[in-house]
Amino acid sequence: MQTASHDSQILKGVLGLVLLHLIDERESYGYELVERVHGIGLTDVPDGSIYPALGRLERDGHVTSHLVPSPSGPARKYYRLSPSGRDLLAARGAAWLRLVDAVTPLLNPNGSGPTGGAP
Amino acid sequence: MTTTSTELTLLRLSWKLRGDVEPARRREIRRELRAHLRSSAAEIGQKEALRRLGDLDDLAREYREAERGRPRGPRIGSGVVSAIAVWVLLIVLDGRTIMSWNDLESRGDFDPWTWTLGAPNGMASLLTFSGDVELGLLLDVQVHRLGYILLPVLAFLIGARSWRAIHRPRSFPQRWRRAAP
Numbered sequence: 157m158q159t160a161s162h163d164s165q166i167l168k169g170v171l172g173l174v175l176l177h178l179i180d181e182r183e184s185y186g187y188e189l190v191e192r193v194h195g196i197g198l199t200d201v202p203d204g205s206i207y208p209a210l211g212r213l214e215r216d217g218h219v220t221s222h223l224v225p226s227p228s229g230p231a232r233k234y235y236r237l238s239p240s241g242r243d244l245l246a247a248r249g250a251a252w253l254r255l256v257d258a259v260t261p262l263l264n265p266n267g268s269g270p271t272g273g274a275p
Numbered sequence: 276m277t278t279t280s281t282e283l284t285l286l287r288l289s290w291k292l293r294g295d296v297e298p299a300r301r302r303e304i305r306r307e308l309r310a311h312l313r314s315s316a317a318e319i320g321q322k323e324a325l326r327r328l329g330d331l332d333d334l335a336r337e338y339r340e341a342e343r344g345r346p347r348g349p350r351i352g353s354g355v356v357s358a359i360a361v362w363v364l365l366i367v368l369d370g371r372t373i374m375s376w377n378d379l380e381s382r383g384d385f386d387p388w389t390w391t392l393g394a395p396n397g398m399a400s401l402l403t404f405s406g407d408v409e410l411g412l413l414l415d416v417q418v419h420r421l422g423y424i425l426l427p428v429l430a431f432l433i434g435a436r437s438w439r440a441i442h443r444p445r446s447f448p449q450r451w452r453r454a455a456p
Contacts, residue, residue, distance in 0.1 A: 186310070203328050204333075215341065229310065
């Protein structure tokens with residue numbers, strides 16, 4: 157798992173895509189999503205940043221939410237991908253892969269170094 | 276475990292969002308972050324949980340950006356306050372006589388006027404104002420039964436921004452993108 161610090165601007169741009177993907181894998185509530193985001197190595201994303209990003213996706217209709225009673229406290233707000241969220245995930249995912257395909261050879265012409273080497 | 280420092284942090288964030296985010300949505304944000312901090316503090320301690328939440332100014336900025344354009348709902352509380360305020364005003368105004376009719380008639384130059392909001396002299400009258408033409412005075416205000424009902428209701432609808440309850444479609448470009456093959 158890579159835990160080196162990431163550029164905050166890049167993280168901000170890609171956070172929505174990451175959240176869409178994680179929610180597509182399974183419905184999750186806020187704290188669970190924070191842990192899952194950290195679990196894939198994006199440990200320098202502030203916990204608080206996840207919630208405005210979720211709010212933006214919800215505002216735009218890409219995710220829906222519903223409350224589920226929790227055995228250990230107040231009800232949890234679970235997020236679920238909407239059909240438009242699924243479309244957005246496909247579009248943004250493809251755009252991200254195209255971007256990586258275009259930029260990686262520039263930064264790593266010999267297929268070695270930081271982007272191609274060990275974590 | 277909800278502690279004072281957690282609540283203070285949430286209130287500070289909420290304060291930074293005032294004017295940009297509706298009170299109901301600010302309460303929802305506080306509720307969600309409180310649940311997060313409770314879970315986080317149980318694992319890593321409250322101090323670390325608050326630290327990991329991030330800088331409050333940054334967080335407030337992210338929330339402001341995220342909440343911009345979110346459809347706003349009616350403000351029921353404001354509507355109730357407006358309706359009560361109008362109702363109290365009507366009670367104060369009703370039957371308020373600035374100069375008695377007898378005093379005025381005794382002057383001999385009495386030239387009365389009346390104006391009714393709603394249908395005049397009927398069941399559909401809301402308010403009637405009376406006065407004297409020459410003096411240009413408002414002498415009497417009478418609130419009719421229908422006025423006591425309709426005017427507070429109107430104040431509620433305006434105060435609550437009830438038009439926000441009507442669903443409005445999202446921006447056209449987004450709809451076009453969705454419709455595109």
